[in-house]
Amino acid sequence: MSAKENLGDYYADTAYTPTKRQQWEEANPERDTIIGSRLSWSRRTQDNGTNEEYGHNNIAISQNWEDQRIEKSLEGDDIFKGMKVRYDHQVIMPPHHTALTRVLHVATAFGIVFFFMSTASFFLLFLIISFHWLFGGNNVDYFLSSMLVSAQFFVPVVMTSLVLWKGGRYLEGKHPSIFYGMRKAPLWRLNRQTGLLTIYDPKTAWEKRLEAPFWEYDAFLQSSPDTQGSATYSLILYHPFQQIRQKLDAQFPPTNMPGELVAAWQFIQRYMDVSQPLPDVPALEIHRHKDPTTAAADQRKGRNPRYWRDMSEAEVEKIQKEKYQKNIRLR
Incomplete structure (x- = not known):
């Protein structure tokens, strides 16, 4: 099944592909900006992610969430309402802590x-x-x-x-x-299937401040001093025309290693890009067969569907360390 067929059969017309971002940039060369380092959009994002995304414990966490979802018969937004978190082949909605x-x-x-x-x-x-x-x-x-x-x-x-x-x-x-107290309403939602990023009002449960195609947002790294005066970075998505910004701290915590957040930005682009398979990280493995582009790519490559789950903890940690060493050099 081709990417074009996937877009028509499974993904919405607003689903993200790099071509849409490129066309949007060409149509909007002059746009509002905010203080911070604006990150570039990759035309074809490498399969990457933060150090945390490659944690061996994510395998068990993801399976536990999926077991809860099945047991409670949850679908759509009810997944977050029932578990206060969602992380699968369709949607990322991080917990909203009190x-x-x-x-x-x-x-x-x-x-x-x-x-x-x-x-x-x-x-x-x-x-x-x-x-x-x-x-x-x-x-x-x-x-x-x-x-x-x-x-x-x-x-x-x-x-x-x-x-x-x-x-x-x-x-x-x-x-x-x-x-680990969590609120019943989300902060934001990335939806691969629709290609939309939704930002919610933190004061009014489930009220949308903004919902727009992912490719309309610019990504920034903003720094602020920590308790010792060292720079701590946060990843922010900003809509230049609506002038609304959203910190992604709930999923990608602030860090003094900017390369880790550059890797987070690459991960987000890869996750949302329906012309490419999902990022190959432990937590998403049990969901890969549900996403058409990913399932087709895995079939072509002959990927072991239990690639991560058949590894020992030490083997996963070795890959995690290699990824981290690569990430800290990213700029």
């Missing part, structure tokens, strides 16, 4: 970072004070008073960090519904 969940995740991360930083700083200060005491001619009172002052500052910081760290891990293990 504000409390985001606070808990940030607090846990801060707890881990500050625990190790403050512990290391206290140990370094201990060595400095000990050196001055032993070799600087100071008496034991100097050592004790200096350590007391240091402890008065560092102990509360260390203990608070430890509480945040272990408290977060306790909630994650014992009360995951709180630690």
Whole structure:
């Protein structure tokens, strides 16, 4: 079955192909922009993805979601309504975490970072004070008073960090519904079958702010400083005429490795491009036969339908590492 036949039989007229983007760019050379680095569109995207997309655990996660979908007889938007996430051959709709969940995740991360930083700083200060005491001619009172002052500052910081760290891990293990709390409505939706990107109003469940063909959006990398002042990047899709933007953090988290988000952008293009098969990543393997273009390509290549599932965890991790090393060099 050719790509053209697929477009008529299974995919909507608005389904994305690189030719549509090229024609749109030629028709709209001057368009609104935002601050950040605008990413290019590839005419034929390489089969790529972020480090997380190649995680071995995605095999089990994807199968679990599919089992739930079948058990609950969910189709269409009911998949997200019933499971609060969707990731298959037709649609990507990431979970929409609650504000409390985001606070808990940030607090846990801060707890881990500050625990190790403050512990290391206290140990370094201990060595400095000990050196001055032993070799600087100071008496034991100097050592004790200096350590007391240091402890008065560092102990509360260390203990608070430890509480945040272990408290977060306790909630994650014992009360995951709180630690991973999700809202009932989505943030955005990528639909390969229709070629549309839908952006929802975060305040009003299921109300669409914008729904437009995927090829009308520009992709940007925007940076902001993290707690240590280093640049942290986010991937953003922006509609230059509607002037609406959407961060894709829910699916592709901010990172200090811009190459990982360039790989994410390549992954999205490949996922939406119905002239090419789906990205060959572990989580999508059980869905490949349901997508016409992908099924035809896999049949031609003689791809093992259990390519990922027949691998050991170590074999998958080797490929994951190779992909990551390639991604960090992307610009």
